[in-house]
Amino acid sequence: MLNEAKVVEIIDQSVMSVLENMAFMEVCRIEEAPYSTSILDYWAKVGLLSPLKGEVVLACASPLLSEIADTVFAGEAAGEAALMDVVAELTNTIAGNLLSKLFPSDESIRVAVPEKGRRGGLSGVHELYYQLDDGQYFCVGYHIEGMRLEGL
Amino acid sequence: MKHVVIADDSATARMFIRRCLEIAGLADAEFVEVANGQEALVVMKQSRPDLLVTDLTMPDMDGVTLLRSMAASPRLNGIPTMVVSSQTNPQVDQELKQLGVKAVLPKPVNPAVVAEAFGQLEIMGDEDAE
Numbered sequence: 061m062l063n064e065a066k067v068v069e070i071i072d073q074s075v076m077s078v079l080e081n082m083a084f085m086e087v088c089r090i091e092e093a094p095y096s097t098s099i100l101d102y103w104a105k106v107g108l109l110s111p112l113k114g115e116v117v118l119a120c121a122s123p124l125l126s127e128i129a130d131t132v133f134a135g136e137a138a139g140e141a142a143l144m145d146v147v148a149e150l151t152n153t154i155a156g157n158l159l160s161k162l163f164p165s166d167e168s169i170r171v172a173v174p175e176k177g178r179r180g181g182l183s184g185v186h187e188l189y190y191q192l193d194d195g196q197y198f199c200v201g202y203h204i205e206g207m208r209l210e211g212l
Numbered sequence: 213m214k215h216v217v218i219a220d221d222s223a224t225a226r227m228f229i230r231r232c233l234e235i236a237g238l239a240d241a242e243f244v245e246v247a248n249g250q251e252a253l254v255v256m257k258q259s260r261p262d263l264l265v266t267d268l269t270m271p272d273m274d275g276v277t278l279l280r281s282m283a284a285s286p287r288l289n290g291i292p293t294m295v296v297s298s299q300t301n302p303q304v305d306q307e308l309k310q311l312g313v314k315a316v317l318p319k320p321v322n323p324a325v326v327a328e329a330f331g332q333l334e335i336m337g338d339e340d341a342e
Binding site for chain 1: 223224228299301304307318322
């Protein structure tokens with residue numbers, strides 16, 4: 061049976077690893093959003109296709125995404141397309157890590173190509189919040205079909 | 213000079229992988245970046261690379277289909293290939309290695325892990341050694 065605490069633990073590890081490796085940023089999980097989630101206007105969603113169905117969403121504010129994009133692209137590209145691409149790649153990595161670690165001996169693990177958008181990407185998901193030292197934060201949401209949102 | 217093809221639908225991933233490859237020892241390589249397996253096949257048929265780095269999940273043609281096409285092509289068979297993907301586990305690694313992949317690295321990668329994988333790929337000649 062899938063353990064939701066394990067899902068959260070894997071997402072935590074993946075979020076911290078991807079931000080540290082790609083952007084040299086340290087983040088920690090916080091219990092609730094420190095201020096309005098309306099600022100988290102860039103989102104990407106990656107569908108979990110196999111062996112279970114669901115989705116992982118990451119929503120982030122443009123200033124934080126710009127910082128990450130500046131690090132990855134060494135200041136070469138920080139336009140709208142670059143910000144969308146960064147949030148999609150972060151989400152793709154977290155979603156793939158989640159399935160890889162939940163099902164370490166299953167060759168059928170598969171995620172979808174990311175969807176990207178502006179505003180409103182967090183509906184219908186369980187939300188986890190992560191904060192940087194400077195107070196900026198972002199949200200990772202997840203939904204797994206058949207999993208009850210309890211037991212955390 | 214080494215010729216490297218990086219296939220990933222994310223420009224962020226391509227740039228990040230390229231920087232890791234450069235730091236790991238391929239600073240002087242010529243890089244060609246493509247967004248899917250179909251584009252990778254086209255550029256590799258034009259000029260056989262010394263290394264292919266590919267993702268698995270890509271639109272139009274995914275990484276596994278690309279690897280199967282390469283395995284079936286006398287022209288592309290045997291190109292040293294590294295998969296960099298968030299969807300890896302021991303079972304997937306085994307399947308990929310049966311398709312000729314030399315190294316499978318989980319995202320997010322870093323230069324140290326890439327440098328270690330170069331040992332499995334045997335692509336570093338004397339002119340590239342640090």
